[in-house]
Amino acid sequence: MSVPHAGAGRHGAVLLEGGNTRFSLWAPDAQTVSVELEDGARWPMRGAAGGWFVAELPCGAGTRYRYAIDDRLRVPDPASRAQLGDVHGPSLVVDPRAYRWRYPDWRGQPWHRTVLYELHVGAMGGYQRIIERLPALAELGITAIELMPLAEFPGARNWGYDGVLPYAPEASYGPPEALKELVDSAHGHGLMVFLDVVYNHFGPDGNFLGEYASAFFRADRPTPWGDAIDFRRQEVRDFFIDSALLWLQEYRFDGLRLDAVHAIHDKDFLRELAVRVHAAVEADRQIHLVLENDDNAASLLLGQGFTAQWNDDVHHALHVLLTGEAEGYYADYQDEPTRLLARCLAEGFAYQGEMSRRGVPRGEPSAHLPPSAFVLFLQNHDQIGNRACGERLSALADAEALRAATTLLLLAPMIPLLFMGEEFAARQPFLYFTDHHGELAEAVRSGRRNEFAAFAAFRDPASRAAIPDPNAEATFAASRPDFACAAAPDHAQWLALYRQLLQLRHAELMPLLPGTCALGAEVLGAGALRARWRLGDGQVLRIELNLAAGELPLGAARPARLLFESREADVARRAGLLAPRLAQVFLEPADER
Structure with a gap:
């Protein structure tokens, strides 16, 4: 019987009760597949329907292994749970229960x-x-x-x-x-x-x-x-x-x-x-x-x-x-x-x-x-x-x-x-x-630099070399x-x-976000807009944004409580203007119905 093991699907090496490990590889092009262990021993895997190869071996967590395919390839497990060193090294059998969770009752957040x-x-x-x-x-x-x-x-x-x-x-x-x-x-x-x-x-x-x-x-x-x-x-x-x-x-x-x-x-x-x-x-x-x-x-x-x-x-x-x-x-x-x-x-x-x-x-x-x-x-x-x-x-x-x-x-x-x-x-x-x-490094290096050849700043080969x-x-x-x-x-x-x-x-906002819906957004000028959303309790969140360098008239807006402004702009606000390079955030009261 398998150790209760999240993610223990059909692919890869799964630790079993009693210390054995089940190995499974989908290799539909292969004629023979073996599990090669760290001592060099090869254990033939049994062919199964659909191109699968399986084996159950007397080995446990920490075992180093590879797959030997048709006596021509020695490869890591594509579903390896851990590698010794790198992608070209041996795969490792992992015990999913080795770590003892301190907060096992955590259930996430909305x-x-x-x-x-x-x-x-x-x-x-x-x-x-x-x-x-x-x-x-x-x-x-x-x-x-x-x-x-x-x-x-x-x-x-x-x-x-x-x-x-x-x-x-x-x-x-x-x-x-x-x-x-x-x-x-x-x-x-x-x-x-x-x-x-x-x-x-x-x-x-x-x-x-x-x-x-x-x-x-x-x-x-x-x-x-x-x-x-x-x-x-x-x-x-x-x-x-x-x-x-x-x-x-x-x-x-x-x-x-x-x-x-x-x-x-x-x-x-x-x-x-x-x-x-x-x-x-x-x-x-x-x-x-x-x-x-x-x-x-x-x-x-x-x-x-x-x-x-x-x-x-x-x-x-x-x-x-x-x-x-x-x-x-x-x-x-x-x-x-x-x-x-x-x-x-x-x-x-x-x-x-x-x-x-x-x-x-x-x-x-x-x-x-x-x-x-x-x-x-x-x-x-x-x-x-x-x-x-x-x-x-x-x-x-x-x-x-x-x-x-x-x-x-x-x-x-x-x-x-x-x-x-x-x-x-x-x-x-x-x-x-x-x-x-080697060659892959050069291909990546050249490909990265040539990727920017169409950009004005990098049309010259010398600039791309930098x-x-x-x-x-x-x-x-x-x-x-x-x-x-x-x-x-x-x-x-x-x-x-x-x-x-x-x-x-x-x-101010997180408790009211469930049920929020957009009420629209209007362009006030180049780089400037006003957007509004109805929050879950009926209040309206209003954000006025001006990324341009000049002031813009705001027009009429409902009375609201100023929640935040990205810089001091009280004078412009009193004059009915949206100051340059400014965001101001308001909460409008809920409609009385």
Whole structure:
């Protein structure tokens, strides 16, 4: 009988009662498969229907093993629960009961209480350093940390999206028990923990599935990372769904952020994943599934088991308004950024079926969705790391305008997300970093630099040569935020702003967010708008935002209590004007009915 083991689906090595381990591998292209143990002994696996190979062996937790396939391949377990060293090393049998949970009764928090803090484990200094920062994050007003992908990747450093073993936490960060300690410690501080998972592709080094399970992929659907994963096959669906369940059940994560699901062509897989997750997790636990989806598929956000989606439209419109940049994907927002931002605040997505710069319709109507269905951010790993030099917004935008945008981020009724170091305006960049070698390293280096050839600042080859080398250790070192800087006066002012805004969110808005609905948004001028939402108790939240350099007339507005303004603007307000580079937030009383 199996040890009660969350995520113990058919794939991989599962510890059994009595000390044995069951090994299962889907290898439909193989003729013979053996389990090779650390002493060199090979144990033949029995072929089963559908391309499966299985074996039960007298070995327990800590056993090192590989699979030997047709006497031509020696590969790690694609469902390895842990690796010894790296993706090319042996896999390890893991005892899911080895860690003793200190807070086993934790059941999560409701979604409307979420304030996300995205971080990279390696750049933060590892699990223990994050544990040390948890009290400060909780005191700031953060209610959830979100870890960038942890799946085992090649080398000692990677920004996370080159993972190849989606069941195994990266060995260079520590053993599985260290990750569980981080999750457990966060729960002890009242913090949820989310994990970013990548189920749309594998990294370029260390994935051998195509060698013995070619049916895992489909050549008729190319992606930026190669042939698409074939989610039409149940074995493939189970492979990733069991991975999701592993993180949620065995590691007790409170939710998952699914990376770039627009690259998953078979959307039925997403629906099946959500159904099976919610059916498998205890009914009294709060579990949240969040999407990144460039398709703006609003239909996935109502009754499909997904809680919310990252709203890139809000970020892109705000970024254009704050920086004036209009290259790359910002080109879709350069003509009417204020109108598009207003539409996001009133209806969710800016693009709801309109043509994008690629000449194809993008998005679905979203006005029927609650504000909580959208995660807002001014910065995240993509929007900083996808820049050639990884600059943070504090290096690109006017400080007063950025304060105003931050006010919108933290006091709007959508779910806010911060990126590590944002709360004190960290000056360190966040660059794209890897640890590849040889030809792959050169291909990644050249590909990274050529990616920016169409940008005005990098059309000259010499300027592209200055883009940091992803494989250089210095690139990773430069991407680590310096938290000691938070005490310096200019950084402390930003930290105080975030703390004040989050205190207001907790005290004034969070209790009223359930049942909130948008009442519309109007453009007041270039870079300026007014948006209103009816809160759960009938009061109306009103935010007036002006990111431009001049004053604008406000027009008539209902009497209201001033909740916050991003800088002193009393004179302009009394004159019926909206001061430049300002956000002001009001609560209007509920209608008397």
